[in-house]
Amino acid sequence: MTPDHGILPDAHVPPALRGLMAEIAAASVALAARIARNGLDEALGAAAGTNSDGDAQKALDVIADELFLQAARRGGVRHYASEEQEEVVVLREDAPFALAIDPLDGSSNIDTNVAIGTIFSVYPAAATPEASFLRPVREQIGAGYVIYGPQTALICSFGDGVQRYVLDSTAGRFVLTEAQVQVPTESSEFAVNASNYRHWQAPVRAYVDDCVAGVEGPRAKNFNMRWIASLVAEVHRILSRGGVFLYPADSRKGYENGRLRLVYECAPIAFLMVQAGGGATDGTDPILRARPTALHQRTPFIFGSLSKVARVAAYHDMPAGETAALFGKRGLFRS
Template identity: 65%
Template sequence: MTDRNPYSADAPIPARLRPAMEAIGRVGRDLARHIARGPLAGQLAAAVGDNADGDEQKALDVMADTAFAAALRGTGIRWYASEEQDRVIELDPAGRLALAIDPLDGSSNIETNVSIGTIFSIREAGDAGEPSFLRPGHEQIAAGYIIYGPQCMMVVTFGDGVQDYVLDLETGLFTLVNSRLTIPEESAEFAINASNYRHWARPVRAYIDDCLAGSEGPRAKNFNMRWIASLVAETHRILVRGGLFLYPRDDRPGYADGRLRMVYECAPIAMLIEQAQGRATDATTRILDKVPASLHARTPFVFGSTTKVDRVTAYHDLPEQEVSALFGHRGLFRV
């Protein structure tokens, strides 16, 4: 790893966050090169154990976690909370910042050459490690992700809009390409894992039924369904093209609160989405107002274009007889 600044000269990064952001950029750049080599870089998708929450770890998960933790020492980060760690790690006792990270999101897709990524957020550090992260998401001061795909890109917010960078392979720099990324409001796409339909609550099923009914249903419009199973890839598509992402709670054991982690995944993505003029909820409640009960707490997650997220919330407010009706009789949403 080189100490060279990984950003183009016009990168508008706050001075107090620059050391940490430069470390994240350097590791992201190195990981992008490593991932691009695929099998030539070794068995990146090999199972090497389980993480703190019982999910299978891949070799690249551990590699990424180790690299970020090492690079962030001495950058002002006191507390480091990773999805791959059992507990919060103290990197710098004099640091004033706390960083939460999913070092390698979407690792189940490593061997399929589908876009994967890194998700991170930065907060003010408290006197103790874990309590620094058990606070509402609106207290984040920065959030972002790196997507390792056909282009390696970094999307980040410092609380005043969303910046979009692409890794220039010629210079090795993350180069600013959009200083204020916003979500298109109009889109005919939604993303959900439809194989779990039978497990969803009635409002979610009703919403999806009405989308699938197309131009003949109450929405009077044809929709396209997407599902990549990589949160970073789903987020990036919505930031670029608009639409809706849903990972609701369901009635399977262990899914009562969804499956995505609030601290490492949902809170930082929610901050990005809101800064891009979108909406992010758990289907009824704003994600950034929620306080995680534990470091690895999970939450249902619905985000995307504002009117689409609001419509999902409205379905949860419908009276029972309206939710249970056939789509042709769900009068409130006939357009």
């Protein structure tokens, strides 16, 4: 497959990044075709060991990582940081870019036919592998994700809004369908894994309590709760319909700092959300103000419509007695 089978070289992609984006798009087209044949040619959901962070790997995790590593090599990437690699891989010492990537997000859903995806972030390459990624995440020069679902779509930004491309599977290339994606400001949806309620901190419990209380509670409004367990699917829904996603820190061992990775999951999604008029925080502080200290560092993550992300942060600022009280006593958040 050649880079011609990928993204159209339109004006939204900076000239310097067109080669890399063409390679990412080409790898995504190849991966989408392979996913569509899961169970026919191979068992993509089969166990394949564990990754560097101790998470279970599926066969498709390994396949996707190799596809994007080779795409990065051809696309001018010097330093390649992947969820599936313990350390940064140095590809070409003279290349200009650093690529942080989750090659296959949502791999637990491979065999359930739920949307899965790829998340990526681009930086100018620094002198060392560590310096390329242990830097302020606001220094990203591009970010995006590919979602493999009923449609395969590529959502990306290079610092001037967010673009949506849809795969024309007949032509084997992505076609621009929306030049300026915006997060809807109003929505009655929130996404959280409610089975972890007992482990959450009081502000998160209070926020969810008030949503669940509906018209009888201080929000005086009914809400719907969503949880897909596929980060790209959650992002894609929020970009389309608005709302808020919460994956907070909690009291379980290994979850004290949240579960999602800052460098190659939260940072690129935060970049997209802000470019689309939304927000992204760790519960209180903007993700784009963060500076990771480790490649696989985890962080709490809240993103979505700007006002809803701000409301979650406001719950963290409330006195302890307020967040511990029954929902009917939090008059500050009436309506």
